[in-house]
Amino acid sequence: MSGTENRRLPAIASIRGVAVLFAALGVQQANAGLFDDEEARRQVSELTVKLNERLDTAARGQMELASQIQALRDETARLRGQVETLTYELDSVKKRQQDFYVDLDGRLRKIEAPAPTSVDAKTTDDGKPASEPPRKVASDPAAEAREYEAALNLFRANKLKEAAAAFEAFARAHPDSTLAPNAYYWLGNAHYALRDCRKTIEAQRVVVSKWPTHAKASDALLNVATCQQELGDSKSARATLEALLAKYPDTPAATAAKQRLKK
Known part of the structure; x- marks a missing residue:
């Protein structure tokens, strides 16, 4: 290699x-x-x-x-x-309640209607008419009843503002009418349905103060207590219920007042 x-x-x-x-x-x-x-x-x-x-x-x-x-x-x-x-159902109950109170109102008015009285002209010893103090202009009960019924029909139809105005106008126009306490009572109910408790109390207190023996006075006082409670014034509401029991002990309103005072 x-x-x-x-x-x-x-x-x-x-x-x-x-x-x-x-x-x-x-x-x-x-x-x-x-x-x-x-x-x-x-x-x-x-x-x-x-x-x-x-x-x-x-x-x-x-x-x-x-x-x-x-x-x-x-x-x-x-x-x-x-x-x-x-x-x-609630609306139906309210409607039935309104109809009931309206019917009751009509029945009470028939009972409360004053009987017509005849007035004889007074004369003096010499045959001349005796002088009398001036009288108020005589009211027309039939016209008053029609006016009142018109307001009540508005309430029945749930036309609450119109009904309140009508009842208030009636109460002012006819303060001495036998229907005046009813008008104030329904005026208060109309205001309550409109959720105005202060005006409700004002109207219902007129019924209690001016016509304390009226059939609606106890219910008016109960309505006052209801509004006071809704306004948050429990103390005043209780006082009103106690006054109701004292003034109107044998009324349906007093029975309701007792139940409320137990709560």
Whole structure:
């Protein structure tokens, strides 16, 4: 073997060693790349599973929420129906109560109507008419009754503002009429229906102060106590109820006053 060939052998061995090294490195990189792909797939798979679980949970939550919303809608519809029914029944009760009091008012007016009396002209001893003090212009009971009935019909028709104005006009025009206490009483009721308790108290107190023996005086006093209570004046309301029991012990209003005082 020549010297030249002897020098080539170590070089060839070195080249082979480098080739083997590169081959080994290539295998490691391939394995590393393969490992990275498998890990990525595993992580993607795990994320997919978790995402699906969350989507399922969200879907179930939405279904439950939709079910609850529908249940609330059904309950709201049911309650609305009950409210409408109760409102109708309350309106019916109020209407029957108004009709009852109006009918009672008519019956009382028939009882309270004064009997007509004949007035004989007085004369002196010499046959001449005796002088008399000037009299007030005679009222027309029939006209008063028509005017009063017109106001009462407005109240019956639930035209409360018009009824209040009509009763007030009647009371001012006919202060000495036998229907005046009734007019003030219904004036107070009209104001109460209009949720004006202060005017209600004013009207009902006129009945109690000017006509204390009238059939409606006890009810008027009970109405005063009701408004005082609604205005937050419990002390005055209690005092009024106690006064009602003392003045009108044998009336239906007194029975109601006793029940209220027990509460």
